[in-house]
Amino acid sequence: MKSNLVGFYTLFKREFLRFFKVPNNTIFPQLITVLFYFLIFGIAIGSRIKEVSGVPYLLFILPGLFVQVLINGSYSNPSGSLFMSRMWGSINDVLLAPISHAQLTLAFIFAAMLRGIFLGIGAFLIAMIFMSVNIFNFWILLAYVLLISFVFALVGIIVGLWSKTWEQLNIFINFIVTPLTFLGGVFYTLDMVPGLIAKITVWNPIFYMINGVRYGMLGIKDGSVYLGLLFLVIIGLGMFGFVFYLIKKGYNLRT
């Protein structure tokens, strides 16, 4: 059979567009949260901190908040979609269709990445209300954005397939991703925090993601940008292989 590109594109389109159906759940809360971060952390608290690593504090926290939104968007799209369609049974619409395992995997990943990037751009535009940014290295920034959204799209697929309850679905984002993001240097540099927190931070993978995006946006860094990229490529490829295996096996999809 010929490759079903129409089927792949249809699934991708549907997976991307479905989050526009419930904007009060999927778009506005994230962007409003970002707005409040800028208002409270940037203006109220940030006004007492003059500069961090040579840039205004408001500008310093932008990359971290951008990464947070990017991660949330990329993760939430497939995790929520797969979990709910499994609960509703509508996942069978996709499973009955002649879409290959690779196409199915990629459609979910690309839709998730696009949602993450879409929300990230939204957060960036909100930031523009408060500041102006001259992108330091666009290609590094783009590479990080694509790899971060890719990795968290894969994480979202795994959690969406694994979860059997709403509680399980939320455990990962509430107890792992959010704490790691806050401890990943969104609001601080390594020299601003006590030794123990600095030590924890350097073992936090999200620290390298924020570090890379911060370098791409502002040209400042706390660790190796290229090591971070390598780490993301390796973890991304490994996870892609794992997710493809799960989809092919029909893990929690087929009985």
Add this chain to the structure above:
Amino acid sequence: MDSVVIKNLKKNYGKILAVNDVSFSVKKGEIFGFLGPNGAGKTTTINCMCQLSSISSGTIKIEGFDVKKDYLDAKKQIGLSPQDIQFDPLFKIIDVLTYQAGYFGMPVKKATLRAEKLLKDFGLFEKRNQTMRELSGGMKRKFSIIKALIHNPKILILDEPTAALDVDSRYEMWAFIKKVKKQGITIILTTHYIEEAEKLSDRVAIINKGKLIKLDRTSKIIDDLSQNVITIYFDEHIKMPFAIKKLKHKYVDKKLEITVSKKDQSKVLRETLKIFEESNISVQDFNVHQDNLENIFRRLVNEK
């Protein structure tokens, strides 16, 4: 060529053997009734055909395509309207249909035209901009069948298509199923309403506890396995003639019931009446109760 060929299908859920060495084929263009009590293995077999369940052992070929080796081609041939109506409540029904057609490789314009046509055929066109939540139970059932037909499948699987439908809707559905058959589409029908299977199916397979226990033309099953009852009423108590005692009978309260197969029915009735006439026993009245597929089904399932 047969539309579906299943050979030695086995499906385990852990230690539970849900389908046990089932083999059958479904002929092109026929309505194939697939019957069995709850938990018999009907839906599991269907899910294996549609690849919603993996196969433990055996083979399934759909229009010549092996569901394991040629899974994409096999999937393209089937439209499934499942027992439980499954839907994504976020999308309008017209969008659900165009997406579903798209999954099967149909471009948007063609998919929209096809969706609109089917919605008109089923009387749901006015509802096209509503979500599934806004449809009644009967409308949801119809929609489920439209969705199964959207990509012009060669095989339509209807798993309990008339469950929860009122009488009028059920008759409407039967007429529709016959109409689909006329288009040359093979239909596999599972139902709890045996009367439905009897009226619609060309052939019937009965599955129980994961095993196929009967498969034949519906009319042949009824002819072969019917146990019709001849009831004869008398004015007074009688002494049963010896010749009658040899038949499978029950005599209670001036009423004699003789159980016979459909093919022997006329002969037995004629001979019985003759015996009573020769024995000077006066018969007040008699009637014949025709057996049906439902009774046959119940007997088969309980016997096995």
